[in-house]
Amino acid sequence: MASYTISVNGNSLAVDSRDPDQPLLYVLRNSLGLTGAKFGCGLGQCGACTVIVDGEATRSCQMPVAAAVGRKITTIEGLGAPDKPHPVQAAFIAEQAAQCGYCTNGMVMTSTALLARNGKPTLGEAKEALAGNLCRCGTHQRILRAVMRVAGRVAP
Amino acid sequence: MTALLSRRTLIKSGGAMIVGLSLSGRGLAQVLPAAEAALGKTVDAGELDGFFAVHENNSVTLFCGKVDLGQGLRIAIRQMAAEELGIGVDRIAMVEGDTALTPDQGATAGSSGIMRGGVQIRQAAATAREALIRLAAERLGQPAEALEAVNGEVRPKAGGKGVGYGALIGNKRFGLKLDAKAPLKDPGTYVVVGKPLPRPDVPEKVTGHHTYVHDLKVPGMLHGRILRPPSIGAKIIEVDEASIRNIPGAQVVRLNDFLGVVAEEEWDAVQAARTLKARWSESATLIGHDGVRDWMRAGPFMADEGLTKKGDAGASLAGAAQRVSGTYYWPLHTHGSMGPSCAVADVRDGKATIWSASQATHRLRLTLAKILTLQPENVRVIYLDGAGCYGMNGHDDASADAALLSKALSRPVRVQWMREDEHGWDPKGPPQLLALEAALGADGRIAAWRTEMWIPKATAGLPNIPLLGPAEAGIAQVQGISTGLISQNAGPMSYNVPNVEVVVHWLKDSPLRPSNIRAPGKIANCFAVEGFVDELAAAAKRDPVEFRLDGLSDPRGIEVLKRTAALLGWKPRPSPGPGGLGRGIAYVHYKNNETYVAIGMEAEVDRASGAIRVHRIACAHDCGLVINPDALRQQIEGNILQTLSRTLFEEVTFDRARVTSVDWASYPILTFPDVPAVLIEVIDRPREPPLGAGEAATTPVPAALANAIFDATGARLRNVPFTPERMKQALARGAA
Numbered sequence: 002m003a004s005y006t007i008s009v010n011g012n013s014l015a016v017d018s019r020d021p022d023q024p025l026l027y028v029l030r031n032s033l034g035l036t037g038a039k040f041g042c043g044l045g046q047c048g049a050c051t052v053i054v055d056g057e058a059t060r061s062c063q064m065p066v067a068a069a070v071g072r073k074i075t076t077i078e079g080l081g082a083p084d085k086p087h088p089v090q091a092a093f094i095a096e097q098a099a100q101c102g103y104c105t106n107g108m109v110m111t112s113t114a115l116l117a118r119n120g121k122p123t124l125g126e127a128k129e130a131l132a133g134n135l136c137r138c139g140t141h142q143r144i145l146r147a148v149m150r151v152a153g154r155v156a157p
Numbered sequence: 158m159t160a161l162l163s164r165r166t167l168i169k170s171g172g173a174m175i176v177g178l179s180l181s182g183r184g185l186a187q188v189l190p191a192a193e194a195a196l197g198k199t200v201d202a203g204e205l206d207g208f209f210a211v212h213e214n215n216s217v218t219l220f221c222g223k224v225d226l227g228q229g230l231r232i233a234i235r236q237m238a239a240e241e242l243g244i245g246v247d248r249i250a251m252v253e254g255d256t257a258l259t260p261d262q263g264a265t266a267g268s269s270g271i272m273r274g275g276v277q278i279r280q281a282a283a284t285a286r287e288a289l290i291r292l293a294a295e296r297l298g299q300p301a302e303a304l305e306a307v308n309g310e311v312r313p314k315a316g317g318k319g320v321g322y323g324a325l326i327g328n329k330r331f332g333l334k335l336d337a338k339a340p341l342k343d344p345g346t347y348v349v350v351g352k353p354l355p356r357p358d359v360p361e362k363v364t365g366h367h368t369y370v371h372d373l374k375v376p377g378m379l380h381g382r383i384l385r386p387p388s389i390g391a392k393i394i395e396v397d398e399a400s401i402r403n404i405p406g407a408q409v410v411r412l413n414d415f416l417g418v419v420a421e422e423e424w425d426a427v428q429a430a431r432t433l434k435a436r437w438s439e440s441a442t443l444i445g446h447d448g449v450r451d452w453m454r455a456g457p458f459m460a461d462e463g464l465t466k467k468g469d470a471g472a473s474l475a476g477a478a479q480r481v482s483g484t485y486y487w488p489l490h491t492h493g494s495m496g497p498s499c500a501v502a503d504v505r506d507g508k509a510t511i512w513s514a515s516q517a518t519h520r521l522r523l524t525l526a527k528i529l530t531l532q533p534e535n536v537r538v539i540y541l542d543g544a545g546c547y548g549m550n551g552h553d554d555a556s557a558d559a560a561l562l563s564k565a566l567s568r569p570v571r572v573q574w575m576r577e578d579e580h581g582w583d584p585k586g587p588p589q590l591l592a593l594e595a596a597l598g599a600d601g602r603i604a605a606w607r608t609e610m611w612i613p614k615a616t617a618g619l620p621n622i623p624l625l626g627p628a629e630a631g632i633a634q635v636q637g638i639s640t641g642l643i644s645q646n647a648g649p650m651s652y653n654v655p656n657v658e659v660v661v662h663w664l665k666d667s668p669l670r671p672s673n674i675r676a677p678g679k680i681a682n683c684f685a686v687e688g689f690v691d692e693l694a695a696a697a698k699r700d701p702v703e704f705r706l707d708g709l710s711d712p713r714g715i716e717v718l719k720r721t722a723a724l725l726g727w728k729p730r731p732s733p734g735p736g737g738l739g740r741g742i743a744y745v746h747y748k749n750n751e752t753y754v755a756i757g758m759e760a761e762v763d764r765a766s767g768a769i770r771v772h773r774i775a776c777a778h779d780c781g782l783v784i785n786p787d788a789l790r791q792q793i794e795g796n797i798l799q800t801l802s803r804t805l806f807e808e809v810t811f812d813r814a815r816v817t818s819v820d821w822a823s824y825p826i827l828t829f830p831d832v833p834a835v836l837i838e839v840i841d842r843p844r845e846p847p848l849g850a851g852e853a854a855t856t857p858v859p860a861a862l863a864n865a866i867f868d869a870t871g872a873r874l875r876n877v878p879f880t881p882e883r884m885k886q887a888l889a890r891g892a893a
C-alpha cells in the first residue's frame with residue numbers, strides 16, 4: 002500500500018492506495034469523504050466528477066491518484082458551503098439551477114474554472130465550455146443563466 | 158418572507174424527530190438515533206398522525222409518502238401543508254418515502270405528486286388545523302368560529318393573545334382520522350401557495366453537501382459490484398474465484414447465475430469485477446433494434462382492442478375524397494440517469510434496511526421482503542435522493558442487488574452500478590408504432606380518423622417488474638411486464654372529429670424488459686397525432702394554428718394554443734413556408750383530462766448535412782392551481798429539453814445478444830451547444846384543482862419539432878430519433 006500526498010482545498014493530505022491508478026474520484030469520495038464530486042460514467046464522458054486541478058476543470062474519474070501528487074486540487078466543498086456559498090454557487094442558488102442535482106458538481110466546477118480564466122464569457126462561450134457536461138434533467142438554461150449572472154450579462 | 162431554507166435549518170427547527178432526509182455529510186450513525194424516536198408512529202394514510210407531528214417548539218414534521226426526485230415536491234408539498242396549517246414553510250420539516258415513517262401514497266409517478274399526494278396532505282393539514290382550533294377553543298374558552306390559525310398559533314380573530322400549536326398538542330398524537338370534509342382555505346386568501354419559494358435542497362446540492370444514496374456510508378459497509386451476464390439470459394458455466402486472489406479482501410458472491418463481488422474499498426470492488434474470470438453460455442434471443450418495427454407488426458399478440466369508437470370512421474374513410482395516411486415510430490429509450498443506480502442494504506438477523514432512490518419505497522419493501530423471505534414488517538426501505546430517474550430506472554434492481562449481497566454476507570453492502578450497467582440493464586421505455594389515416598371534409602376539417610397502434614400490453618396487477626438479481630439468482634418472482642399507461646392520447650379527442658376509431662394491437666412482450674419512462678406512451682402518441690394533424694392541415698392548405706383552433710372547443714386548450722403562437726409571433730399561413738427558419742406547433746390535453754400544454758418551435762435544417770438546429774421553443778402551460786411557479790417552470794424546462802434530446806438523438810441499440818448503446822458515446826443526448834432559447838408562460842388558475850406538471854409538457858415536443866422541420870423544408874419526419882441521416886433521406890424523398 003503506497004501513500005500519496007495530495008493537496009486538496011488547500012490542505013496537504015496523505016492518502017493510501019494499493020493501486021497507483023486508482024482514480025482521484027474514488028480517493029476523494031471514499032478516503033477523504035468529499036462526496037460532492039459524483040461518479041457518472043467513469044469514462045470521461047459526462048463531467049459529473051469534475052474537480053479543478055491547477056486551475057483547470059478536470060475529470061477526476063480519469064486522473065490516477067499518482068498523477069494528482071504535486072497538483073493543486075479544488076473540489077466543490079472547497080469553494081463554499083450552504084451558508085457561505087462561492088459566488089458561482091450563489092448564482093446557481095439564485096437561479097435554482099439544479100433539479101436532481103447529480104450533474105451539478107460538474108456544472109459548478111466547470112463554470113468556476115471558466116469564469117476564473119474569463120470573467121465575462123458570452124453565452125456562446127459558456128455553452129462551449131460546458132459542452133462536455135451532460136445534464137439529463139434539462140437544467141441547461143438555468144445553468145447558463147447562473148453563469149451569465151456571474152459574468153454580469155443579461156440572462157438568456 | 159421565507160429566506161433560503163437550508164435543510165440544516167429545517168432539521169434544527171424540526172426537533173428531534175427528523176430522519177435521515179438530510180444526512181449531509183454526517184454519518185448515518187449520527188442521524189438514526191434521532192429517527193428512532195419517531196419509529197412506531199402510525200403510517201396509516203387514513204390517520205392524521207400518519208402525516209403530521211407537531212412538536213413542543215412549534216415546529217411540524219410532515220411525513221410524506223411521495224418523494225422528491227428532483228422535481229421540487231420538497232418545497233411544493235410543504236407549501237400546500239403550510240398554507241392549510243397556518244404555519245411558515247420554514248417550520249415544517251419533511252420526511253420522504255421511509256416505509257417505517259411515511260404513509261404509502263403510491264409511487265411517485267404519473268404526475269401524481271401534487272395532484273394526489275399533495276392534495277391528500279393538504280386535506281390532512283386542514284384536518285390538523287381544525288383540530289388545533291378546537292383544542293384552542295377549549296383552552297381559550299372561545300367559540301371555534303371566533304378563532305383563526307395563523308403563523309403557528311391559534312388566536313382570536315378579533316385580536317388578543319393566541320396559543321401556539323406546540324402548547325396545544327406538542328409531541329402528542331392527534332388520534333384523529335383524516336377528515337375529507339375539513340374545509341380548505343379560499344385560494345383568494347393564499348399567502349404561501351403560489352409563491353416561487355426556493356427549493357430547500359438547492360444550496361446543499363450546489364455545494365456538494367447534499368447526501369445522495371450514492372454518498373451514504375454505513376459502518377462496516379462493503380462495496381459491491383454485479384457482473385451482469387455478457388448477453389441477456391446467459392448462464393454461468395464456471396467462475397474462477399482465484400482470478401481475483403491478488404485483490405485484497407475481494408470476495409465473490411454467487412447465487413446460481415447472480416454473480417457479484419465485494420471488497421472493503423470501492424476501487425477494489427471495481428477492479429475485482431473487471432478481473433474476475435467467468436465463463437458464460439452464449440445467448441442470442443433478442444430481435445435487434447433494426448428488427449423492432451417488423452416484429453411489432455408480426456406479434457405475438459395478446460389481443461386487439463378498440464379504445465375509441467365514435468361515429469363510423471371506416472365508412473367515412475372509405476367514401477372520402479381526400480385521404481391522408483402516415484406511420485409513426487418511436488424507438489426504445491433508456492431513462493439515462495446521470496448517476497448509475499445505487500443502493501445500500503443491511504440485511505442481518507432477520508431484519509433488513511435498504512436505502513434506495515426508488516420511486517416507490519412501500520412497493521419495493523413488499524418486493525424485497527419476498528425476495529429475502531422476510532416478513533414485510535421486518536423490512537424497512539428508506540428513500541434517499543438518487544440521480545433523476547424519470548420513471549423506473551435501475552434503482553429497484555440495484556436495491557435487490559445490494560440486498561442479495563448483504564444477505565449472503567451478513568454485512569451492509571453498497572452496490573453502485575457502472576455506466577454500462579445502467580445503459581445496458583435499466584428497464585427500457587418500450588417501442589411504439591402508430592399507423593394513422595384520416596379524411597378531410599369539403600369544409601377543410603377532419604371528417605374521419607383512424608389510429609391503429611402496436612404496443613406492448615402491461616400485465617394487470619403486476620406487483621413489481623421482475624428484478625434482475627433475483628431472476629439471475631433463481632428466486633421466484635411474479636412474471637409480467639410494466640409499461641405505464643401507454644395507450645393514452647392516441648386519438649384526436651380534443652378536435653371534435655365526428656368519426657374516430659382507435660384500435661390497439663397489444664403485443665405480448667417488449668424487445669427489452671420495459672418499464673414506465675416519463676409520460677409513458679403519451680410522447681410517442683402525441684408525436685404521431687399532432688404530427689398527423691399537421692399533415693392534415695397542410696393537405697387542407699390551412700394554417701396549423703387555425704386548423705387546430707377550428708376543432709377545439711375547450712377554452713383552456715384554446716388559450717394555451719393561442720398564447721404559445723403569440724409567444725413566437727406566429728403569422729397565419731399554411732406549411733410549408735418559404736424555407737429558412739420553420740415554425741411548428743403541437744398541443745396536448747394530457748391524458749385527455751389533465752394539464753393543457755401547447756409547444757411551438759422554430760427550427761432550421763442544413764440541407765447538406767441534415768443537421769437540425771432548434772432556435773426557440775415556446776410553451777404555454779395550464780395545470781390549474783399553481784403551487785410554486787418557479788419549481789413549475791423548472792419542470793416545464795426539463796420536460797422540454799429532455800424530450801428534445803430524446804427526439805433528436807436517442808435510440809437504444811441492441812443486437813441478438815445484448816444492448817450495444819452502453820455509454821454516452823453510443824447513446825448521445827442533448828449537450829449545451831444544442832440548447833435553444835425556451836420561452837414559457839404559466840397560466841395560473843387558483844380556482845381549479847392543481848394538476849400534474851412532471852410529464853405533460855414532454856408530450857407535444859417531438860411533433861412541434863417535426864412540424865417546424867416540415868414548415869422549413871417540406872419534408873416530414875415520422876421516425877425518432879431525427880438523425881441527420883434520416884433528415885437527409887426525408888429531404889430527398891419529400892422536399893417540396
Ligand code: FES
Pocket residue numbers: 039040041042043044045046047048049050051060061062063
Ligand atoms: S464520471 Fe467522470 S466524466 Fe463521467
Ligand code: FES
Pocket residue numbers: 099100101102103104105135136137138139140227495545
Ligand atoms: S440536474 Fe439532474 S442531471 Fe442535471
